[in-house]
Amino acid sequence: MASSTASVLSRPLGVIDLHTHPSLKFMLFDRKFWAKHITPSGTFPLTLRTDFDALIDGGVSAILCTSYVLEKDWVEDVWPLKFAKKLSKRLGRILDNPPDMMAHEYLDSIERQVRETREKRGDVVEMAGSYLEMRRIIGEGKLAVLHAIEGAHHLNGDLDNLDxxxxxxxxxxxxxxxxxxxxGHCVNAIPTNQPLRKLGCFKEPFDVNAGITEWGRELVNRMFEIGMLVDITHGTLPFRKQVIEMARAHPKKRPVIxxxxxxxxxCPVPVNPNDEEIRMIADTGGVIGLLAMTHWLVKPEKRSCLDIVLASVEHLINVGGEDVVAFGSDFDxxxxxxxxxxxxxxxxxxREALLKKYTATQVEKFLSGNADRVLREGWAKS
Ligand SMILES: [Zn+2]
Known part of the structure; x- marks a missing residue:
């Protein structure tokens, strides 16, 4: 057993993408993981960017496939959704049902798509239910798909749902x-140029000075305890700092990401970590995954961003060290x-751009090694 574990861990990694949303497209538009799709730049919500072929072509070995059932607040805040959910049964179903129940349907949809892809393509992709399983799948040259969830509202106020x-x-x-x-509380993450703003949408007030709730503390401690990675993206500044302090105080060493x-x-917007936070996250052994979104990468916004991605990698290294760099595209x-x-x-x-500046060992760390480490340290290790 020990030797097979050692051989699984010694195999090379490709890219581990810490944040992708194909399940949104499975659930809303019935897109298929095994089909081919167009990938225009900018916003083009109907396509599926994270399809199997695109992942394999890009050398991706594992994705965190993030489920997101829209909060009920959306309907109040974005009035056209009242009509949209009448037109789309799929959207109506997501918005009208309890988020914990719907989250399980998202997880079902991902597992179904992986099954279908295997039926069509063979033994090329698998769900990973543990860290070692992920490494075994990668080691066998297949794509590993991991479940992740975006937003504690999916628990519907019940900690048993976490388990x-x-x-x-x-x-x-x-x-x-x-x-x-x-x-807890979040920052406003809707781009300021979102066209629906002109129609009076996105008025929801956000209290940027509020942080974690008592229930949130219980939840985060439980996540540290059982070994589910705690991700503070979207939190207010006080929330993010409070969770990092909780990680420091926790008896188990858990990375915060x-x-x-x-x-x-x-890109000085509240959702983006500042230098002090980069250092604090690095201190917990955590990572910051850079995303593929023009609006959050740079101000003024521009269409091509690879230069900014490279500058961001360099800045992360300078401020937090090379163990803090990771990627989480947010595709789909x-x-x-x-x-x-x-x-x-x-x-x-x-990868090519990074290799012009850094050694192969460093590039492997940025694209997968650091993400692999936080999964090893933060996912179910007792
Ligand atoms: Zn997000």
Missing amino acids: RFFRRGVCQMIVPHMYPNEA VSHAGLYKF GFTGVPSDWRSPRDYNRV
Whole structure:
């Protein structure tokens, strides 16, 4: 057993993408993981960027496939959704049902798509229910798909739901998301140029001075305890600091991560970590995953962003050290993507650009090694 574990761990990694949303497209538009899709730059919500072929072409070996059932607040905050949910049965079903129940349907949809892909393509992709299983799948040259969840609202206020998700193989949860939830407060993450703003949408007030709730503390401690990675992307500044302090105080050493963000240095918006936070996250052994979204990578916004991605890697290294660098594209999360990083295939460009500046060992760390470490340290290790 020991020797097979050692051989699994010695095999090379490709890219581990810490944040992808194909399940949104499975659930909303019935897109298929095994089919081919177009990948224009900018926002093009109907396509599926994270399809199997694009992942394999880009050298991706594992994805955190993040489930997101829209919060009920969306319907109040974005009035056209009242009509949209009448037109789309799929959307109506997501918005009208309890989030914990729907989250399990998302997880079902991912497992079904992986099954279908295996039926069509053979033994090329598998769900990973544990860290070692992920490494075994990667070692066998297949794509590993991991469950993750975005927003503590999926628990519907019931901590027992956390254990249920954990038992289904959920490795990571982003605690706050688009609207404040039972666990804590979030920053506004809707781009300022979102066209629906002109129609009076996105008025939901956000209290940027509020942080974690008592229930949120219970939840985060439970996540540290059982070994589900705690992700603070989307939290307010006080929330993010409180969780990092909780990780420091916890008897088990658990990394805290930001799975998908730009950096405050190049794009000063509240969702992006500043230098002090980069250091604090690095201190917990955590990572910051850089995302493929023009609006959060740089201000003023521009279409091609690979230069900013490289500058962000350099800045992360300078401030937090090379163990803090990771990638979490947020592909298929209704984001506007850069022209030079528009699908997982473009990890080839990212890799090539990184190799001009860093050694192969460093590049492997940025694209997968550091992500692999936080999964090893934060997912179910007692
Ligand atoms: Zn997000």
